[in-house]
Amino acid sequence: SPYLQQPLLLGADIVVHSTTKYLGGHSDVIGGGLVAVDPELIEKLSYHQNAMGAVPGPFDSWLVLRGIKTLGVRMDRHCANARAVVELLTSHPKVLDVMWPGLPNHPGHEVALRQMRDFGGMVSFRVSGGESAALAVCAKTKVFTLGESLGGVESLIEHPGRMTHASAAGTPLEVPADLIRLSVGIESIADLIEDLEQAF
Template identity: 75%
Template sequence: MNETEHGTRPDSPHAYRHFETLAIHAGQPADAQTGAVVTPIYQVSTYKQDGVGGLRGGYEYSRSANPTRSALEESLAALESGRRGLAFASGLAAEDCLLRTLLKPGDHVVIPNDAYGGTFRLFAKVVERWGVRWSVADTSDPRAVREALRPETRVLWVETPSNPLLGISDIEALAGVAREAGVRLVVDNTFASPYLQQPLQLGADVVVHSTTKYMGGHSDVVGGALVTSDAGLGEELAYHQNAMGAVAGPFDAWLVMRGAKTLAVRMDRHCENATRVAEMLAGHPKVSQVYYPGLAEHPGHEVAAKQMKAFGGMVSFRVRGGEEAAVAVCDRAELFTLGESLGGVESLIEHPGRMTHASAAGSPLEVPADLVRVSVGIEAADDLLADLRQALG
């Protein structure tokens, strides 16, 4: 991907061509009233109207719109090269809004064979009760995806890199499959972030984010986002966002904007550190397999190199000795904090089978019992390597 074209589109209101500049300035001009260079937190629920139906600045009630959230939503759209961005109270709230906008009872969705446990739970335990059917496909194989599509399929759902096995799906190829079938391609871009990957430019219809992760970047906010280049779909999503109400609060929106300003520099460090961690693990005698798309032996390495700027900060690996050995590694880690979530400046370690992906147990998305997942932070790489070596024993 040409970095100088990252984050721009022909009708963009932003004159900036580089992602790093967009991240700091898009949607965030100096405050007109005070000159404040940081968007204020509009901690307000309602707004004075200039007569009945006369909205001052277009705001009436903060569930419908709030100036701080509006700034974040414009920034999100710019960073993902989209037309419309929408900010939610969590990543799952964003997913729920999207699914209820796109689907009705009797529709069908193809989901990946490796995905976030919360996403799987939403499909299997919530949306299915509403009459929406789903089936699983290996989204790294466009032929398998094509075979999984049905006449009633309306959505193809993709995570790339996937959670927790770091699988890679060819977004451009899957966009072609989706167009041929007349279905919407949704890409969860949480693991990559818009700095590393631009799904809309590769043909996706909608991008999903848990902004809790790399967008926020400091483990201090929970949020979600949707971005699309389809103006009509953007209006539909905004209608449902308001009607359903799971919106990002102004302080949470402000925190995500603050995090986004440093996304590029943080991701560079995350990627550098993760590469060193993956290479060390690949040569460790107590590790049987490493999942990281930056390794040449990863089956999705070439596709990842084609569609990503770098390979991300997430690494998963399998430990010789089975489940108890994997749990012991998590327990012995000291600098890597045992905890769920990912994408913060601090490094985290977890056992997916017992933690983030427990809801997928017994399903086609069940993860290996000996799997450990690490979110590699931006600490000194040598310290991270030393901690993992001692945790492995």
């Protein structure tokens, strides 16, 4: 989200934001935005947007503006909750690996330290026992809802190999069958921890 990272300050010419995810924040709008600094580039982008009719409706725009008002507060909570979830997972005997840019062993950790305010609410992990164990964990959660989206206030859990990345099966982009992805929401961290513990 733009709260955690500002690519224009890092030299990007254009930034594409999904207003569907953290900016909207409530899983009730679909949209996106382009951000640039160069006035000439902005004029060209505006011309093409107008010519193609890619304009959000007034209510969709209002939903995004509503979400932006609480973006900082929500992102702080997403990050704090993710950090606590990562602490649980890294010490869990049935977890083989945890992927989150806040971990020093993450391949992008040094870049994240330089470029980001915090490390976000997306956490992936691999479980011992293969695909069947991963599917069982996904089926047992009660607070984490099984779903493919991310960035909303509600916590989601998914099995990428069967859901978002199913079309990559059998290709070099295939994800491990024991992988689980979490979009950690802003609920009570005690509820989230208890939910994950009982799911194992």
